[in-house]
Amino acid sequence: MINTQLAALLTSGSFIIIGLYAAIFLDNIIKKIIGLSFIEEGANLFLITLAYRADGIVPIFLSGMNPQWFAENSAYPLPQALVLTSIVIGASTLAVMLAIAMVLYKKHGSLSTDEILGDKNE
Amino acid sequence: MNDLIPLMVIIPIIAAILLNLFNKNNSTVKILSFVVAIVLPIIPLLANYGTYYFGGHAPLTDYGTFLSLFPNSILNTLHIGITYSYGSMQQILIFFLFIIAFLAILTTIGERKKISGTYMFLMFMGLASVVAMLLSDDIFHLYIFFEIVIIAQVGIVLASNHKEKYETAMKYMILGSIGGPMLLTGIGFLLALVGSVNITDIVHVVKNGLINSYSPIFLLSFGLIFFGWLYSVGLPPFHTIKSDMYSKATPSGSALLQTLSVIIFISIGLAIFRIYNGISYVGTFIIFFSLAAMILSISMALTETDFRRIIGFLAVGELGYLGIGFGIGTKLSLTAALFQGLNEIIITALLFIGFGTTLYLSKTSEINKLGGLIENNPKTGVMVLIGGFALAGVPPLNGFQSKVMLIQSALDKGFPELAIIMILISIVTFMTFIKIFHSIYLKPKPKDLIIEDNKIPKSTTFTMGVLIIMCIVLGLMPSLVVNGFNAFIGGLI
């Protein structure tokens, strides 16, 4: 029987593989960048999946909870805190890449990676 | 005064934000960046050795009944917040890093009439990130600043006026966006095994045999983190893109870029060495990639005709020496590797800035079109020559001392082949350097070469003078820094 954690791991794996495929094989630069954002999201999903606990609770400590019961039942909060940072970094990297892609389009008049980044031209 | 430790990261970041704010105001940018750059090298000298816990989260010792379930040995070391640890190695490297950054900023101010605040922002941001990487004892912290430093490096390259800078920057960003998530996934696997991202905790768990060093997940995490490391420092297969980055930036920019790479190499390399030391073939792995870096980049340097690209390849090849030191993994070799890293920072900064003056005079970087520049600026020519001697390891300069230590450590460990290869590569490096030097300075001047009557800025000459003095002082008195490195490595192994 497949459970939620395993399915989420598979999802994150497929996001990373789809993204890698796009980043390596697709020619259009915007699609390459979209693929790179998928890799980033897959890695984030992977970290969150690690923190998941089946039938657990959200890791927010409310007053009146028993600390031991909380520690035994909550999801692990550390990876969640890490992913918050990682999401923002991913978005800013994406913005920089899109900006460079726009400049490259102005210069070459094309979005094809072969034409923009190929070694032969000029 | 342990409170000074985080200031080494905070002050550059605040300066960077302020400089970006004052972007349009030329004189404010100049004064602010100059003052901050002068103040920075003083901080590492004043700060005491020790650790700094962010938010006051000291390691857990007594947290009530629940934690008593765990053995004491874990509880005493389990870090729950971000920790900065500051020792002799960090002090020396951060001090020299700040000095080089000061010189790079001084050169930039001297060479340009208009200073862009954004460019200074990127320089300070890159600086703050690598200092944080050196200080932090937290592998996720390394990842965050790894990503920030990619953006800073790309920005430094974009600030030059090379024709193809955008293409190179785009390639570097694409590879970086693959390498970053790989590193993050590797950290995720480690986190799944250990439950902490603190390097000391992970080392504690691995050393006490609480996890199997040869379990597939542990090996997978090694592979992913190693991939991110290879990318960020420019070992093969990423040596071409790294040297491309060097050749596209302005001279002072590439000096800073190489400094950033060396510091990233040392900080992530030390983390890898500490965590994965138990796996028997990790050292061989690192040595293999380092040798490949040395041989591939030297052979590519021989075929190039653009002197910026040649120095770029030489700089990447020099990183291989560091890798060999890490791979051998003895106390002597690690000390030698750290010393070699420091020397590389100084020497390549000297070469990048020194050969950069050629560009200032003639506007071309093709060595076939250049020649006879020794008449126009003999002073710079002699200084560059000294830099080349230091790079190749001619006594009594600093490159000689660290390379002798590396060769000695290879012989001690029983790898005479490695020692021979290192000597050979060193000779070929020297030949390549002499080739550029001859064709730029000594060979008769081609007829169609127009040399502009630009005076070389005083700040540039001053920078090169300071760098040469550092080369000579470290060459004559290596114990100034080697003792510090030795003490740090002794505490590590």
Next chain:
Amino acid sequence: MIEYIIMIIGILGAILALAQRDLLKAAILTGISGGCIAVLFQILLAPDVALTQAIVGAAIIPVFIALAIYKTHGVDNND
């Protein structure tokens, strides 16, 4: 059950986004898979991360991509 459906929608959205010829559609589909990941975060007991991801992944990233496409009049000619 709902989580499996959302996972499948997310993966399909990602594949479809890369298969589009019109890049604007690709941007919108990127937003859909980003939103699916945000819901997944909620299911995987990370509500605060889900909030951030919902804003960044489902709104900001597609808008950035759409802006870049608007400036470059982009159509993928190669498939």
